[in-house]
Amino acid sequence: MITDLSDFTIFSDLPKDSLSQIAPLLKERNFKKNHVLIFENDLSEEVYLIRSGKLKVYRLSEDREIILKIASPGEILGEAEALSNHNYRISTVEALENVSAWQLEKQDFLRIVEQYPSVLRNAYTILIERIRMLNRLIRYLSFYDVRTRTANLITDLYYNFGQWEDSICKIDLKISQSFLANMIGVTRESISKTLAEFQAEGILDIRNKYFYVINKSKLESICNHTEEFPELRKWDNQ
Structure with a gap:
């Protein structure tokens, strides 16, 4: 506090x-x-x-x-x-x-x-x-498909709420599929499908609504159409 x-x-x-x-x-x-x-x-x-x-x-x-x-x-x-x-x-x-x-x-x-x-x-x-x-x-809302939107948002969350646990980065924020969908303006069904793909590709693991980034480089490769430098992903509270 x-x-x-x-x-x-x-x-x-x-x-x-x-x-x-x-x-x-x-x-x-x-x-x-x-x-x-x-x-x-x-x-x-x-x-x-x-x-x-x-x-x-x-x-x-x-x-x-x-x-x-x-x-x-x-x-x-x-x-x-x-x-x-x-x-x-x-x-x-x-x-x-x-x-x-x-x-x-x-x-x-x-x-x-x-x-x-x-x-x-x-x-x-x-x-x-x-x-x-x-x-x-x-x-995100105007130009990207669901997969790219989702990857960019998770990357943002990684840079703002990421904490390392046993060599894996945990995003220290409980995130439901509906919550994630409301952050990038898509349906919960679209998010569910995309997250399942990320898990199958070894990019992400989800446990008790916490996201764990397994392969950061692969996650960021999906964001390659954005011009953001990593430091610009930090939000104003940092």
């Missing part, structure tokens, strides 16, 4: 005495798995600093969801709306597991931005990284 404000990218340039002035403005919040912190198009103003747990950020259309990103400890959520001219939420945010966060009111956040220009610069940096990630998602 994150206990120091300096571990958040948005506050990483502030000296300790400035962080100590911000700390009293924070309200500790804890959310259970499946709790929705933010609803798309809702009018709300809170900003959240994620201390522990993972969340999904998504949009809904006719009861179908498309997952835009997975948020992790060290990220800030809601700051884009706070800096905007209106408070309508851009997307829905739901806890994938139990989540601990600090809540910051919009007016307090705006006062911090006004007092510390580096916070605004970091907010812009975070926004640019999110735009980069969304551009990659749009490319």
